[in-house]
Amino acid sequence: MNKLLSLLILSCLAVQAADKPNIVLIMVDDLGGRDLAVYGNKFNESPNIDKLATQGMVFDQAYAAPVCSATRASIQSGQTPARVGIFDFIPGHWRPYEKVTVPHHKIQHLPENIFTLGDAMKSAGYKTGYFGKWHLNDRTAKGKEARHTPDERGYDKSYMYNGGGFYRPVFQPAYKLDKPKRLSQVLTDMGVDFIKENKDQPFFLFVSHYDVHVQLDADKDLIDKYLNKKRDPNYPGNAVYAAMIEHTDDSVGQLMKAIDDQGLADNTLFIFYSDNGGVDNRYDDIPLLGGRSVNVYPEGHPLRYVATSNAPLRSGKGTVYEGGIRVPLIVRWPGKVSPGTRSEAVFSSSDFYPSFLEVTKTQAPKNQVLDGVSMVPALTKNSFDPEREVFTHYPVYHHDEPMSALRKGDWKIIENLVSKEFYLYNIKYDVNEMVDHKVSLPAKFAEMKAALVKWQKETKAQMPVPNPKFDPSKRYQWGKNPYK
Known part of the structure; x- marks a missing residue:
């Protein structure tokens, strides 16, 4: 009888564990939609991410916001950046003499009324950990204003990267290193320790x-490896950038191994994602190399200024074009997601929140609009709405002028918020976004414009x-955001 009772208890515990799978979300900063081998790149190497792709599902139409803070706010709120009110990086870009004055964040942190993704996971009975770049608070603030950190927004254990570069990282709260380590490795160690500490609970x-x-800054041995590698004639092949990708790939491999x-x-949803498109060049046209890697390329070398190319996607970070917002997304969930598959489902950063609510069987917070949709049907049944609307609103100057956009089905409309001009593109046949159809297809243009407005x-x-x-003579000058 006791043996039967024990078997029943173990069976109940197994069912309970399956109802609450662990979730690991790894997000890379500024990784472009065409930077990985699984997306066709022939220069950069990422064997662990390649392995993850063979074990899970690769999304070919995943989207983020054009910049970091906006995507992070979207993930934590389940809302579009326009609704949550964080639409640029914090504190934000500023050109004081341009034709228009751009809007500013009313507050320089994630709004206090947001029940965050961390809060939601805690309410579902999960131990929550956040390690690395947060960028949802003002790091220059002092006293009471120096709040809104991950530990106050739903995360049981957190270390927020607080500056210092890739080889002298500083964290909040303070984190003592036993020996000097690269930032990516420190974050990986934190993640591995968190997995071990919480292995017996969701x-x-x-x-x-x-x-x-x-x-850009990376280990010299990896940089040398890529300096000596034959370049793809259709890709810049920046050795420092490629080495940094390999650093993040090592992190993915170590975290996968820790889970294994x-x-x-078998009971872990494992996700790899990027917060926006790749940087082809800096908006202020200064060299991209820094730290120990500042002299990898000599003066005058083009790769001092070019990190990557998102081609055939148009443009890059800081724009609403596909190169600025289409990003890698790979998901492994054994027994739920068929290994080695690809999805054409359109995904948005606001989708993580409702997806995790469904995965954990948790109720949505009251009085908080969720703009995202659950990705669970796409993951488990390849079921999704091919005509889904995904909006991008970036009303500031960065790599281009302020713009707003809507992707729906095969079509995308872009509004230039300075000139008030609209452009209509067919993304399926023109991912370069070069052929404007607004004149030739007036009915489609009117439909898309009405939906965006x-x-x-x-x-x-x-x-x-x-x-x-x-002032036309000063319009391209950059200034410090007065609302910082």
Whole structure:
């Protein structure tokens, strides 16, 4: 009888564990939509991410915001950046003499009324951990203003990267290293320790890398490896950037191994993602190399200024074009996701929140709009809405002028918020976004324009306004955001 009772208890515990799978989310900073071998890259090497792809599902149409803070706010809120009010990086870009004055964040942190993804996971009975780049608070603030850190927004254990570069990382709270280590390795160690500490209970681990953000800096042996590698004639082949990708790939491999070593793989949803498109060049046209790697390329060498190319996607980070917002997304979930598969489902950063609610069987927070949709049907049944609407609102100057966009089905409309011009592209046949169809297809143009304008009003998306200080001779000068 006792043996039967023990078997029943073990069976109940197994069912309970399956109802609450562990979740690991690894996010890389500024990794482009065409930087990995699984997306066709022939220069950069990422064997662990390749392995993850063979074990899970690769999304070919995953989207983020054009910049980091906006995507991070979207993930934590389940809302579009326009609705949550964080649409640029914190504190934000500023050009004081441009034709328009761009809107500013009303607060320089994730709004206090947001029940975060961390809060939601804690309410579902999960241990929560956040390690790395947060960028949802003002790091220059002092006293009471120096708040809104991960530990206050739903994460049981957290270390927020607080500057110092890739080889002298500083964290909040303070984190003592036993010996000097690269930032990517420190974050990986934190993640591995968190997995081991919480192996006997459901956990949500968010590892947020600062790689492959500029200024580019990496281990010399890896840089030398790529300097000596034959370059793909259709790709820049920046050796420092490629080395940084390999650093993040090593992290993925170590975290996958930690999950496997603890016997948790079959009950862990493991996700790899990027926060925006790749950086082809800096918006302010200064060299991209820094730290120990500042002299890898000599003066005048083009790869001092070019990190990557998102081709055939147009443009890069800081724009609403495909190169700025289409990113890698790979998901492994044994027994749920068929290994070695690809999905055409359109995914948005706001989808993580409702997806995790469904995975953990948790109720959505009251009085908080969720703009995202659950990715679970796409993952488990390849079921998704091919006509889904995904909006991008980036009303500031960065690599281009302020713009707003809607992707729906095969079509994408872009509004230039300065000139008030619209452009209509067919993404399926013209991923370069070069052929404007608004004149040849007036009915489709009217439909897409109406949908974009309706959404802007519904979300109260902030817009630029005419600048009384407009000075054509100074318009391209960058200034410090006065609302910082």
